[in-house]
Amino acid sequence: MELRQLATFIRVAQFKSFSRAAESLGYSQSAVTVQIRQLEEELDTRLFDRMGKRIALTDTGERFLSHACDVMNQVNQARMSVTSTAELHGSLHIGTIESLACLKLPTVLHLYRKFNPKVSIRITVGEPEDLIEHMERGELDMIYVLDEPLYSNNWNKLMEQREEIVFVASASLREELGGKELTIEELLTQPFFLTEQDNYRRVLNRRLAARRTILTPSLECGDTSLLIRMLEIDRGVSFLPWYAVENSVKEGRLIRLSVEDCYISLYRQIFSHKEKWRTREMDEFVRVAKLADEEE
Template sequence: MELRQLQSLIAITEKGSFAQAAEHLAYTQPTLTTHIQSLEKELNVKLFDRLGHRVRLTREGERFLGYAERILKLTEEAANAVSPEKAPYGKIIIGASETFSVVRLPELLKEFRKEHPCIDIELNFGDIAKFHDDLKNNVIDVAFILSGKVPYPDLTAEILCPEPMAFIAAPEHSLAQQTAIEVSHFETEDFIVTQAGCAYRAFMEELLESSDIKPRSFMKVKNIEAIKQFVISGLGLAILPRIYVEKEIANNSLVELPWHGPDFGMYTQIIYHRDKWLSPTLLGFLQLTRRKFGSNCGHLPPVGHL
């Protein structure tokens, strides 16, 4: 059963003859006749009675006509539902850390919602390894990550902005009085660190190991707000993106230590699968994201060359 056969059936019914219906649909009359004969053969019923110069639907044809009209209507609705010109609705699924969702996403999503008021938005939380799996399995459309080089060649990554890191301590901590902090200062310190899979935690661990420095202890905490509170309470040091601790540094509940070690090379990036079809909705979101993050936007250099 083909849509053009149903269109032919409806046109013949409305025009009352094969000739007029063929002219209306810009078909030849033999083509129209073939459509109906093929449909009658498939359904194993007669759809039209030919009475002189007029044709009328048989009773079976009358019953089938309602279904044909509904099928064509649903087909039109289905096409409109995904048409970028006609569809007012859609959905975008975004991967991000919970903290990024609080700090960076609200203004971006607010503006996107103004431009696309009927688009549904869903957030999935995780880390880069989870987002890689989710993008590969088409569970999410895009993800925001904080990372250096992206270790997955099947992902497209765009740098949105550099993310300076901050070593933080309580104001009364002994290191708060130092004028320069290097990795050797951490030999007898306690550290509060984020969950496994965090890019800047991995960088810090590699730095300590390469310098043969072993801090006294590590406390592993998944929630960044909790990390900040633990540091404020004097339980240890932490390394976090500066944007996450700006308020606490400004009100003197935290101190940023004067780090003189290597740069962490962290960037906020947006990633998506390189083979992902970028729908008009997704393209609009990417374009808005680039505008919001400003002139620092650009493609991430190849893996290993950041």
């Protein structure tokens, strides 16, 4: 049994396709087919069911996949133990959401590039569901999202950091709304500037639905920075991560509101797929992300 056969088996299981696995590995499809056949012959078992052009892991293949991933991760750790002092020069493809990309990621990337100037970094911005799908298909090394705690037997959770989601308002509403605890019903009399269907927007919608209330925003936008700017120059209310509005509140451009029975937190989380080879570049990103939090 060879390591390259295990790596090929993991990639075929990940893509559920011999041709896509071959393309991602830079092999011919026939080479992938031969490697899988040799592995099955050595193990004296069938790892995949072939159904026309579709394939699926057998029960035996499912069990073997878990062990194969463990072996490859151990090999990677062994390699890293003797190369940990070498300068990083590989690549890193990270998927993230818009608010993190604009407001958290720049500091992390600055530190990362300071320590590892030769690493090639690619950032893809999208909705969490899409990012998870790309990670599942092996198209992203890692994802960095803000959500309720997520779990999957297929993922490694590499970081989790709590973030408050808060109501804020334009400074011009200070006398009307500031310095007192408000009800949701009182707040809904104001124009709302909200993101499109981000996870924190969905959490808010669920809270409102439980009260049999529907919110129709005056302004919807996928750009968090634009929403904050509109709040600073107009009169309105929004519901955003604290990290997005903290500076504006501290500098008096926005006010933070206290709303009864509506204290909500989500979590910044970094994941990789368990079938993904954990590189030093990936581990370094997690280290630097945690360091950036400590420095704030």
